Amino acid sequence: MGKTSKQAFNIFFGNSNYNVNENTAKFIEKLFGINWGNRIWDGNINAPQIAVDDELKQILLKCINIESISFDPVDRMKHSIGKSSIEILNSRLSILPGIVDAVVYPDQDEVYNLVKTLKKENIHITVYGGGTSVTGGLISKYTGKGRTVSIDTSKLKKIELRDGIVFCGAGFTGKELEEILNTKGKTMGNFPESFNYSTVGGWIATKESGQESNQYGDIEDMVSYIELVRTDGLFSDRYSPRSSSGISVKDVAMGSEGKCGIIMNAGIKVYNLPERRHYYSYFFKSFKDGIKSLMQMEKFPTVLRLSDETETEFLFLSQNNSMATDIFSKYLSLRQVNRGSLLILINNNARFKKPSNSVYSGRTIARIWENTRYERPYFGNVLWEHGLVPDTLETSVSWENIIKLYDEAILSFNNSIRELNIAGIIMSHISHFYIDGCAIYFTFIIKTDKTDDLIKIRKNMVNVFLHNGGSITHHHGLGKFFEEFAGDNSVFMKMLRDDIFDK
């Protein structure tokens, strides 16, 4: 076994200098008692001296080209550390998880042979799509206890567009796939915040949902066909628009979290690009007034995002033109809603009527939101650089329970930071709508150097979700952090597991 030299891995995506305006910077400085000029971390993690396992190399060479095998320590770190706040905080604290022993980049023809060989050699597998997991999905339970190889799906990029459906490799990112479809006048309608990085395979494995789910559905509504490679074979649904032919490969692959095989190809429904998008913004007096208005709807527009008072204030903070902001604030005051709760509404191809009890506030805010919809994580990078810890948690809950869950989640956060004696702020929006409820998304920022503080806040909040009839997660998936909450589901996960895939 050879040794490799020390290198650095940068954990940030898109770490170009994201611009935070002065108002926001001042607000954060004051809240957390920090100096904005003082960046304490650049996102780099020094790679430890990790060995190249020559025996493993020989095994891998039996089933994959040498160009498709990597023992590079930075590459191995990249494939072992996701984007969860727990992992990023640990990285900043130089607490490293187990690192995979190799990374392989198989093409479609190599996948099955590869997993069969790894099974024969009793080598564990983790699967890597876009690396955007915020739930510890990349963490391996086996690194350090026998060999683990990360299978990177980025070479799985076959594509075939037919009427109403695109068959494509699991390795396509949202951006790559959508760009190809757009040139043909089509869209898949899937726009998660991770759109630029996350992949088809990752969406399916985690049961994701995009920002336009009200129109295009969640990932299970979008996908008609899945090919799953397991150590016992290649399994595929017979493609059709819909089928009642028993438990399908799709049923098994959806939410399988990399434990039941590798998602290799999928068939995703495609739609004509909207001819026109209609943009609206509205204000409600309060977040709860907004919720009460929206819960009356039976049909929802393409995009509908209601921010609570804190998130709304953050938007005002980010405006540079203070005169325009003042005038706008006066307008809202005169109409009795003040700067209460902002609603962004976008609808494809048709106008959408004004929600009850709302005050119209123009198209611009909705357009700005759309233009910056994938940038929030870059703001997160800046916060990390300043020694802060940004994080998000989300759940879905019935209309009956939404307000109580919101109140208790906010209370839980505030109680937690008081008990831990740390500074913090929490804000929220609701953004995916169903006849029986909605998804609610919490963003919080704390200042701590203890991962345990973060874990405590998270667990307390998830317990509030569950206590109030919420789901563990609406669209982030379980990963390793939420497995303990999975309960009954985990029984079926175990039955369906492919045993060399990471538990």
Add this chain to the structure above:
Amino acid sequence: MGKTSKQAFNIFFGNSNYNVNENTAKFIEKLFGINWGNRIWDGNINAPQIAVDDELKQILLKCINIESISFDPVDRMKHSIGKSSIEILNSRLSILPGIVDAVVYPDQDEVYNLVKTLKKENIHITVYGGGTSVTGGLISKYTGKGRTVSIDTSKLKKIELRDGIVFCGAGFTGKELEEILNTKGKTMGNFPESFNYSTVGGWIATKESGQESNQYGDIEDMVSYIELVRTDGLFSDRYSPRSSSGISVKDVAMGSEGKCGIIMNAGIKVYNLPERRHYYSYFFKSFKDGIKSLMQMEKFPTVLRLSDETETEFLFLSQNNSMATDIFSKYLSLRQVNRGSLLILINNNARFKKPSNSVYSGRTIARIWENTRYERPYFGNVLWEHGLVPDTLETSVSWENIIKLYDEAILSFNNSIRELNIAGIIMSHISHFYIDGCAIYFTFIIKTDKTDDLIKIRKNMVNVFLHNGGSITHHHGLGKFFEEFAGDNSVFMKMLRDDIFDK
């Protein structure tokens, strides 16, 4: 063991005298060379002398009240013979399948204890919902090879209506559940042809889809929550509008076909009753012209049913007022579509625009269709009584392949009856629409006394479906007859099976 006396079981649902008009009767008489006055069978099957298994009775009494156990031979036959044409033809020919050894009607509190006891005693289980399976779903592989008990879900009728969701027992029929919801101004939007008899549990186990699926979705879109009782425990999803918490109980129960446990309760999304339904009918010059028009649509109305030329002619046959029919036919001739291909279109709450290349033909036909939407099987009863064999097969297929599949399926049927030297007629409609394709439904009538003839025709047609990229079935489920086609899915079914449930 005691012996019971001979009794008759009637296999028909709704066998009140369904009225077939003179034109239709004459057409059928001529086509099949039969005499309409001559009814050869009343749907009765004589129950064989079947024993009461006293030892089994003692076992059942350990976990269920005596009033909830039946050894009645008619009841046992009812729970062992479904509504597939293969089973009905066999019944007319006095070829009986294995009959279950007992029927039990547990309430919710008895189910788990019951299945645990049956497991301990190695007694097999079949699950009975509404008894409407047309795929051999009730056929047990174990009767005659050890004991089999049928668990009837009709006492599972807990109900609780909340905002946007109803939690209800698996034993509710469509009619029962919808009537309760309607009194509250709500609807579940699920209207399969079997609506009057089929149950919540059966819909889930077979992955059904109702006639208004374009608006309300297929059963997987309607259900948010499932409780599944297995011999290893009671499993339930944590209810929420949507979740990304791994492979769910819902994923496993959908399409589980009674092999993975008993579906005990479900949460089904509910909607406000439509304020108004808009009715339309249109004619196309040909079925293919109609298909080409509809495949351009991106949004589909609540109900959309396009009949081929033969099915359209059958509608004209069923009209009693020949003068009105003549005038109507002239109207269609003048507009160049003749009596080609009929489209029924119903949309809730909003008007729907005229499909391209169609000729409007009033609201009445759509209203008649709606009023008689559950009656086709009663017409089937009359055909059975006259010695004929009506049957249906359905599939879903991409827009690219729909016309070729249709042509080849019709050809296959006609080739089959020619080879078998029997009379027959086949007709078709498309009725469930997706961005990437549709479901197509074939109805055929043959005259034969050989079950093998029927099986041959069916297999040939399903092979045509598969050969042309169709699914095995769109909404009837696999049952016992289509299992052989299930392929990859069956691997996962096996992993998830609960081993005393009928394979």
